[in-house]
Amino acid sequence: MNRPLPVVHLRVPTDEDAVAWHRIFDDPDVMEFHGGRSSELYVYEELTARQRRHDAERGFCLWTMLDESGRVVGFTGAQPWPQEWGPKGEIEIGWRLGREHWGKGYATAAARMTLERVRAAGVESVVGMVLSQNARSIAVTRRLGMSLAETFTTPTSKKEGHCYRLAL
Numbered sequence: 001m002n003r004p005l006p007v008v009h010l011r012v013p014t015d016e017d018a019v020a021w022h023r024i025f026d027d028p029d030v031m032e033f034h035g036g037r038s039s040e041l042y043v044y045e046e047l048t049a050r051q052r053r054h055d056a057e058r059g060f061c062l063w064t065m066l067d068e069s070g071r072v073v074g075f076t077g078a079q080p081w082p083q084e085w086g087p088k089g090e091i092e093i094g095w096r097l098g099r100e101h102w103g104k105g106y107a108t109a110a111a112r113m114t115l116e117r118v119r120a121a122g123v124e125s126v127v128g129m130v131l132s133q134n135a136r137s138i139a140v141t142r143r144l145g146m147s148l149a150e151t152f153t154t155p156t157s158k159k160e161g162h163c164y165r166l167a168l
């Protein structure tokens with residue numbers, strides 16, 4: 001890929017960002033691999049509040065992504081894996097973009113910044129947990145140089161997924 005990555009800014013999610021995330025993710029394409037249905041505003045209020053806590057405690061979180069003009073386009077970043085199953089105790093990287101912002105390199109650009117920040121915070125490796133049908137997300141892990149470490153089945157919906165890992 002010779003095209004330059006787009007300019008992207010990351011900020012710790014604010015209260016207002018919960019509203020922006022709710023608005024831009026209210027789309028069946030965006031939610032296809034997240035249960036298929038849009039989440040209520042309170043889900044994003046809790047998620048953004050949790051990210052502020054992670055930032056305070058660890059120096060990284062899932063950050064709000066803004067484009068060059070300051071428009072919220074999604075989130076990307078890292079957090080402790082939040083489930084009881086799977087890679088407990090590891091740091092997960094993740095990304096979600098509003099539909100109109102796909103296809104421009106924003107997730108890759110923001111994930112590269114995430115890897116630098118997480119490495120600087122002393123984290124030695126990260127995982128990416130992706131359902132095996134989510135080709136766009138798997139493509140992001142490839143662009144980052146992550147390797148397939150194992151496969152898993154989600155406990156409730158019984159979907160097959162891939163755990164990618166990258167040593168920092």
Ligand SMILES: CC(C)(COP(=O)(O)OP(=O)(O)OC[C@H]1O[C@@H](n2cnc3c(N)ncnc32)[C@H](O)[C@@H]1OP(=O)(O)O)[C@@H](O)C(=O)NCCC(=O)NCCS
Nearest residue numbers: 003004005030095096097102103104105106107108136137
């Ligand atoms: C997963 C998701 C973030 C991927 O978004 P994306 O735009 O495909 O990924 P990137 O930001 O890395 O951009 C890559 C695209 O930009 C294009 N691009 C343009 N310039 C680029 C550059 N300099 N470098 C890399 N890609 C570039 C690529 O060609 C590619 O587009 P294509 O697949 O249409 O060819 C997005 O599909 C999404 O939000 N999905 C819903 C939420 C979700 O499933 N999250 C992941 C859960 S595990």
